[in-house]
Amino acid sequence: MRIRVASWTCECRPTTYELCGAAGQGFVRRTDRDKRTVHETSWTLTAPARHAFEQILRGEGR
Structure with missing residues (x-):
């Protein structure tokens, strides 16, 4: 199965997030x-x- 990254946060920060599917x-x-x-x-x-x-992008994620 091939995983696709649909959205991501800026690489300029030490912690990044990716929406994968x-x-x-x-x-x-x-x-x-x-x-x-x-x-x-x-x-x-x-x-x-x-x-x-x-929610993560808005600072509401846990």
Whole structure:
């Protein structure tokens, strides 16, 4: 399965976020370049994944 990155935050910050998806499902990936870690949310339907990504952009995500 090929994962597509649909949206992302600016690479100028040490922590970046990406909205990723494939086959009608999606997840949010967080990359912390300072700590050299990558974390991903659980796979879910595209709409809830997009909603979670938008909450992160607004500073409301957890």
